[in-house]
Amino acid sequence: MLVLSRKKDESIMIGDQIELKILSIxxxxxxxxxxxxxxxxxxxxxxxxxxxxxxxxSLNVSKSLIEKLSKKNI
Structure with a gap:
């Protein structure tokens, strides 16, 4: 973990496209x-x-439900 200190109105850049600005404290x-x-x-x-x-x-769907749904779409 990188730990940085910033004051109000200062910012941190993450890569070239993301800027975190300290708006208020x-x-x-x-x-x-x-x-x-x-x-x-x-x-x-x-x-x-x-x-x-x-x-x-949502991944925990019963096998029987999947079978029912697949039969309706056939």
């Missing part, structure tokens, strides 16, 4: 601005984890 809360190409998805970690869990759950 209020106590223990830091507001970040993220400048990235539209094709790069940016999520809060708890939202990302929820998406990953939902994707895993």
């Amino acid at each position: 209020d106590g223990d809360q830091v507001k970040l601005g993220i400048v990235a190409p539209k094709n790069i998805k940016v999520y809060r970690s708890e939202v990302y984890e929820s998406i990953q869990n939902q994707n895993k759950e």
Whole structure:
């Protein structure tokens, strides 16, 4: 893990296309601005984890349900 210190109005570059800007600092809360190409998805970690869990759950489909669905599409 890389650990960097930044002050308000400073930024960090990730590669050539992603910039993290420190917008404000209020106590223990830091507001970040993220400048990235539209094709790069940016999520809060708890939202990302929820998406990953939902994707895993969608893979847990019973064999009988798959067989029923495949018979309807024939």
